[in-house]
Amino acid sequence: MSDVITLSNVSITHPGASAPTLRSVNLVVEEGDLTLVVGRTGTGKSTLLGALNGIVPHFTGGRLDGTVTVAGRDTRTHRPRELADVVGVVGQNPVAGFVTDTVEDEIAYGMEQLGISPSVMRKRVEETLDLMGIADLRRRALLSLSGGQQQRVAIAAVLAAQPRILVLDEPTSALDPTAAQDVLASISTLVHDVGLTVVLAEHRLERVMHAADAVWWLPGDGSVVAGPPEEVLAHADVVPPLAALSRTMKWPTVPLSVREARRRVGPHLDLPHAPQPCEAMTWHGSGDDVLRLDKVGVSYGKVRAVDTMTATLERGTITCLMGRNGSGKSSLMWAIQGATKSSGKVLVNHHGSWSDPRKVDAATARQMVSLVPQSASDLLYLPTVAEECAQADKESNVPDGTTGAILSRLGVELPEDRNPRDMSEGQRLALVLAIQLSSRPDILLLDEPTRGLDYAMKTELTRIVRDIASGVTGEPAAVLLATHDVEFAAATTDRTIVMATGHVVADGSTRSLCTSSPGFSPQIAKVFHPADVMTIADVERLVGTPIGARR
Structure with a gap:
């Protein structure tokens, strides 16, 4: 040729x-x-x-x-x-x-x-x-x-x-x-x-x-x-899951498909099996609810984007919304945030009392729910990082320097005189997260947060999201993220809700759902199916070294 x-x-x-x-x-x-x-x-x-x-x-x-x-x-x-x-x-x-x-x-x-x-x-x-x-x-x-x-x-x-x-x-x-x-x-x-x-x-x-x-x-x-x-x-230095598996196993080359990786790994019948699919349908929460949805619906003309959804979110947890394009994930998030007209009840436990973010003033609503949209940079409009942070402090009515301090606690250092438009996707996302967190929201919503991020940036985002949920940046929050990135979801979230045509079709732990679904399984889970292995950390913990000698 x-x-x-x-x-x-x-x-x-x-x-x-x-x-x-x-x-x-x-x-x-x-x-x-x-x-x-x-x-x-x-x-x-x-x-x-x-x-x-x-x-x-x-x-x-x-x-x-x-x-x-x-x-x-x-x-x-x-x-x-x-x-x-x-x-x-x-x-x-x-x-x-x-x-x-x-x-x-x-x-x-x-x-x-x-x-x-x-x-x-x-x-x-x-x-x-x-x-x-x-x-x-x-x-x-x-x-x-x-x-x-x-x-x-x-x-x-x-x-x-x-x-x-x-x-x-x-x-x-x-x-x-x-x-x-x-x-x-x-x-x-x-x-x-x-x-x-x-x-x-x-x-x-x-x-x-x-x-x-x-x-x-x-x-x-x-x-x-x-x-x-x-x-x-x-x-x-970009390491997809099968490359990470190859390095863990000390293989000289990377298997390019799940089939090839399964053949190298061989059978692992001695490993614990993953939960059966029927166990993936029920989420057992801690009871520390911060969000309650009761028959929430969103319609666009004759299209019913979200159809009478009922669910709760607990403080300190990270929940993933999954489903095909058009299943209602973004519409649900905008309904929770209050920017989209919706029916049903949306209640947030804010400072010990339950309120509807759709019915309070803008400043209070921002303290209850903050949303980072798919294009995070849409929320950035000032010429420098310093000005964006100062404006966020003002809008959130917090002391000067609060947003900058949150950015530092997120582990991201950005030059104050840098124009946000000149930064990478990951840097802009971190800045927007700091801006949204300045109001100390009870609930943080992230819509497709990994879009445009490389593997190293996604690893850093996992750490940031976990810190937000656990309260490193303030009070523990509930994090709800919508994503198509099953690898990121497997590494980051505790719970997964699968939506289709505006309905919930599955709601359970991320581990049980992602190891039992052919459509939403990460590659590592597919390689070791039916074993209870979902991430590289699981491989390092459960498999050990004998396989490393295999080719």
Whole structure:
């Protein structure tokens, strides 16, 4: 096979930067390969992807040294519009890239810009709808689709132009496990059955590394380490669950799938079995309730997003909300916070008395419930960290320096003069958490808190959330987080509530639910099923060393 992408001695320096983000990089991609780009946040993954279609440096500015050749075209002399017929790019947020209202129109739009004739467009629209399995959505409004459907439409809109190369940046970051699997299955079909070349950046490596032909690892020093996935991931500083298992077991290479890991581990019939599925349906709380929901409902027109939900949360516990996109998780959180009109009873035990946060003044409501939305940076609007912290102190009516002190207790040190927009996702999330905690809320709600975070950041977030629940930052609080990240949930939460079509379908300990559900099990649980093993800590405690000698 021929090389369809070649980077020769490439260095990229952003405007105003004192050192290059990428330095003397030499890489190739063979036609029909799926290349996975991995690295910690801020190491230059998006810069590298942007160089593949000329966005870097034609739109971003800065300096490009060396040569990037894509399908025989030099990106230095070909601007992005001159590469659009050979390179298609799908960003992290598909909705941000939509320019029309319906699925069919969106797929046709890109071809219109390339001047493709109407008769050819009609044929390609039909072919692409079938290829991505979305023919039944052709006349649907884009904003009415689930996250997984929107992602497939975004890919379809690019594919209709029939590029030779598809570049994707975090295509599954906001998707539930089933939707993510659907999108990645579509991408895998394009690689194996259509011969498309794919370059894909992803933080959730457990979802895609089994399909990769090669991995590019960006250590953060400007270099790129390229090689087979099983070898590169054995040494990379991004450590998906199976890589962590490999290091614990002292295997020389990383198993790329649960099946391969199970074969290496072998049977462990002597290990304790996980609780049976029937035991996952009941949560036995401590009785120290801080939140009581009684027949809470949320409706949007004829759509019943949350349907008569009844539940309690205890102080000092961390509860996870799981379920497919559109199951009602975010709507429930907004109802608890009081920002969405809802029916039923929402009661919070605030300073010993039960009150409804929907019926009190804004300052009191903030002390009862604080919500960190999916895009935490939406709550940041001032030019420096210091000003954000000072404003939070003022709004929460607490002494000056309170928010900054909480930030320090969270274990995150940020320069006071730093602009929040110049910080990483993890740093912005930590700042927003400190701002929300300044009011000492009884309940903290987190909606998809791991979106855009690498593995090290998620480990740090686990520590922070546990400290919040236990009272390190003030009084113990109840933490409720909605997430599709089963690995994070397994490591962080005590209890899991699974929702579907606005109803609770399971409510039990995270251990019992995550070891008994094929859809919501972390990879380590799948490897050791049916044993009661869910995390790497369990492996270290229960399995011991004999397996480490196995290959």
